[in-house]
Amino acid sequence: MRINIHRLLMDIDRYAAYGKNEYGGVTRPSFSPADHEVRQLFIEEITEMGMQVTIDGAANIWGRYKGAGKKEGSIVIGSHLDSVPNGGKYDGPLGVLMAKEIVKSLIESNIRLDHDIEIVSFTAEESNDFNLSTFGSRSFVGRITAEMVEGARDLKGARLSDELIKVNGGLDKFGMMKNMHSEKKAFIELHIEQGQRLENANISMAVINSVVGTYRSTVRVLGQSNHSGTTMMNDRKDALTAASEMILAVERYCSDKGNVVGTVGKLTVSPNAANIIPGQIDFILEVRAEKSETIQETVEAIQEVWREIATRREVEIQQEVFLNQKPEVLDQDVVTCLVETAKEMNEPCLILPSMAVHDAAHMASVTKSAMVFVKSIDGKSHCPEEYSHPDDIEKAGNLILHGIINLDHILSEY
Incomplete structure (x- = not known):
């Protein structure tokens, strides 16, 4: 079983049209009109796939594909859909759209894992005018509280609490996020490397074991x-x-x-x-x-x-x-599972620390968390020239697809 790389690439191009600017980049900060549009598109598409959709207090979007019911809880895959000003089309959306593609591949192969599979798009991962980057994941794990959000305003004076309500989040729903922690049994995030270590080694992907x-x-x-x-x-x-x-x-x-x-x-x-x-x-x-x-x-x-x-x-x-x-050490069990899966696939991969902070670093405080990086050409990111080769993306996607299948079998053993 393999992901459909052509369908994924079409998704990436389609989503990049939301917030596309005259410089060839994507400007889609959280709570902008383009962000509102792409959020609605994502919700509609995962609903059509038959997934159960939940939007929490931080306006993180969760889609659940029910498993066979043999094991409690869910394995989560995802990232974020917002972008920096004049950014690229891969940073963030690659991880979310790959998660969607992996679930589609499971559905088409009529496979239900013992655990439920969830995909997530976290709110406001990138730096923003509210000065609260990785907002969605930090809020979810309790590192940003409702009290901290209450007084937050952007440069134009807009209140973050009001913006959350516009996208079906809100301070009144912050309490629900803590109740969701126990059901998340593992989290894996795919992201472009945003550096040149993989390119210098001429290797397509890396498993990430820590975050600076x-x-x-x-x-x-x-x-x-x-x-x-x-x-x-x-x-x-x-x-x-x-x-x-x-x-x-x-x-x-x-x-x-x-x-x-x-x-x-x-x-x-x-x-x-x-x-x-x-x-x-x-x-x-x-x-x-x-x-x-x-x-x-x-x-x-x-x-x-x-x-x-x-x-x-x-x-x-x-x-x-x-x-x-503080630096975050990611889960060694999930890292080992992904590395062993790469060996089974006969695909080389490195084990690296991440020099950028991602949502997976915060999720590590509530569940087993790890990351997979895909090679970035010339190490470029946060710019229109950001690019990862389809062959490298496909290998990384298949690693996560087969990695969650392996993780599903052994997760209860940890």
Whole structure:
């Protein structure tokens, strides 16, 4: 039994039309009109397949294909349907649409597993204006509470609680999610790698056994705004030049470490005028690594350099941590099952950590969770050029298809 790769590719292209922009990419942030449309399409299609649909408080969409009833609970496969601005068509939708294709393959082969099979599309996995990425999975496992959502607003002032109601979620349904935990016996997420490790090894897929931790803080550099013409260079307290040196210090430190990455990807300059020395800079520091100790050591080393820069340039640095997500070790039983399935299929696969945080990392707190990565051409992601070859996608899909069949047989043994 194999997935229908041609049908899957048609699905991917069809879904990519929702939010397609003039640059050839997909702009489909959660709660946008395009997101509303694609959510409705997905619900209609899995309903037509005979699946039982549930929408929880975080507006995650669950579709259930009943099993033979021999074992309680469900094996879940899925990912997310939202996209970054001008993103690609594979990041997220590949995992959701592959889940749909796998269930179709089981239905066409008249196969019902001992467990139920569920597919899920998590809400707002990507970074968004509510500053709550991986929102759906974090809410589902209890890491985001109704109280945290209540005051959340986007840049236009829209309330997240109102947006959830528009897509059949809502704070009044948050309590139901905890009650759903016990029935989820395992979760597997397919995702493009978004890097070049598989391509460099010339291997189609990898089983993911851990997800890096992520630290993010807002940083404010306070200097002194002044006239750009009349203030001599030695008399300046330029916040931008200080921030520039601080950002380069992040790059320099992390470049010397093989297992950590550091990024400043968002920057605001004030007052942002050609004839005024910048007096205030706001940016976000991000550090990712496989171990919490590595993240802490990196942040402390960077801050030590920053203190020296602040003293020398006579600026003030203010910081506030808003994310300190610990690394997540995924389930070894499911990882082993997937690796053994790849051997049975005579398909090579690597075992790798994920350098990006995905929904599977949060699901690991409530069930056995693992991931499969498929090779990304040139490592490109979050851009229109994002691409994975159909042959590689097919191999990864068949791995999950046969992997859940094997997992269904042995899950009660763990």
